[in-house]
Amino acid sequence: MVAFEKQNGGEIGDETAQTLTAQAKVYAARMRLQESLDQADALEAIREIAANLMGSEEIAVYKLDKEKGALWLYWSFGIDPNKYAVLDVFKEPLVENALEGKILFKNQTAADRLLAGTDRVNALVPIRIEGTVVGLIVIFRVLPQKATLDAADREICQVLSNCAGRAIEPHRA
Amino acid sequence: MAKKVLLVDDSTTTLMMEEMILKQRTKYETVTAKDGLDAIARAVEQNPDLVLMDVVMPRMNGFEACKRMRSQESLRNTPIILVTTRGEEEYVEAGYQSGCNDYITKPINSRELVTLLQSYLGE
Numbered sequence: 001m002v003a004f005e006k007q008n009g010g011e012i013g014d015e016t017a018q019t020l021t022a023q024a025k026v027y028a029a030r031m032r033l034q035e036s037l038d039q040a041d042a043l044e045a046i047r048e049i050a051a052n053l054m055g056s057e058e059i060a061v062y063k064l065d066k067e068k069g070a071l072w073l074y075w076s077f078g079i080d081p082n083k084y085a086v087l088d089v090f091k092e093p094l095v096e097n098a099l100e101g102k103i104l105f106k107n108q109t110a111a112d113r114l115l116a117g118t119d120r121v122n123a124l125v126p127i128r129i130e131g132t133v134v135g136l137i138v139i140f141r142v143l144p145q146k147a148t149l150d151a152a153d154r155e156i157c158q159v160l161s162n163c164a165g166r167a168i169e170p171h172r173a
Numbered sequence: 174m175a176k177k178v179l180l181v182d183d184s185t186t187t188l189m190m191e192e193m194i195l196k197q198r199t200k201y202e203t204v205t206a207k208d209g210l211d212a213i214a215r216a217v218e219q220n221p222d223l224v225l226m227d228v229v230m231p232r233m234n235g236f237e238a239c240k241r242m243r244s245q246e247s248l249r250n251t252p253i254i255l256v257t258t259r260g261e262e263e264y265v266e267a268g269y270q271s272g273c274n275d276y277i278t279k280p281i282n283s284r285e286l287v288t289l290l291q292s293y294l295g296e
Contacts, residue, residue, distance in 0.1 A: 008228065013242075014284070017282070017283050017284035018283075019285035020194065020197055020283045020284075021194070021281075021282055021284070023193070024190045024193035024194045024283060025190055025280075027189070027190075028186045028187075028189035028190035028193065029186065031189055032185055032186040032189065035185075045186065048185070048186040048187070049186055049259065051184075051279070052186055052187040052279055052280060052281075053186060053187075053190060053230075053280055055279060055280035056260075057258065085235055092190060110279050140227065143258055143278075143279070143280075145278050146280065149175045166196070
């Protein structure tokens with residue numbers, strides 16, 4: 001367990017508060033994923049992390065089919081699964097970038113949208129197992145009380161990328 | 174003696190995060206429950222100084238659990254703060270109708286949470 005410096009009472013600045021929030025969220029995300037019992041629990045962990053820590057109730061997990069150059073919808077929450085059943089990698093240049101291992105966030109790329117067919121996507125998070133990308137998590141809209149994904153969320157996405165492999169390939173992760 | 178906070182949520186992730194924040198920033202003791210029914214039992218058993226409770230939970234939601242806690246003599250005046258993803262007026266109103274004292278929306282911010290709890294419990 002990581003030891004955290006205790007800040008006992010007193011006012012703290014915004015930056016310190018944000019750092020503490022991020023630490024707590026990243027810790028919770030990592031522990032939840034590492035302690036997930038099986039594939040179903042890992043998927044539930046992803047949903048909990050997205051909804052409760054990041055503020056998104058619209059999320060999809062895709063499994064990569066390298067031969068066909070496609071990402072098949074493996075599991076989703078809060079979106080129409082028929083609408084997003086498959087992502088054609090050859091038609092989605094930013095998805096191709098993500099499959100090289102890069103986490104992509106809305107408003108941090110030159111493009112105005114992360115997926116061609118919708119402007120609802122806030123992040124593309126490659127799922128890696130031992131360095132190999134095996135799938136993709138797509139974070140769609142965030143809750144109305146939250147403008148966009150912030151620095152803490154970006155750290156959480158890093159944890160998802162490194163630790164969510166069991167959700168797709170439980171025997172390898 | 175340290176103030177005791179009952180944290181109620183069906184999400185293990187949220188409970189971990191809330192415990193971590195309160196451990197980092199306060200001297201409050203924490204106990205946890207996983208749903209509304211469990212929360213009522215734990216509250217009667219532990220007599221917390223404050224209850225921080227999610228709304229959407231299996232078996233019994235936060236609104237119902239709040240109403241039932243208010244019917245218990247020992248919990249009638251215990252501050253209850255509901256945690257919701259919905260900040261809309263009707264949802265907030267439902268929370269107050271159930272007897273809660275305050276609410277906070279997810280995703281939780283450390284500073285906002287601690288400030289809110291300290292306003293009821295002190296430092």
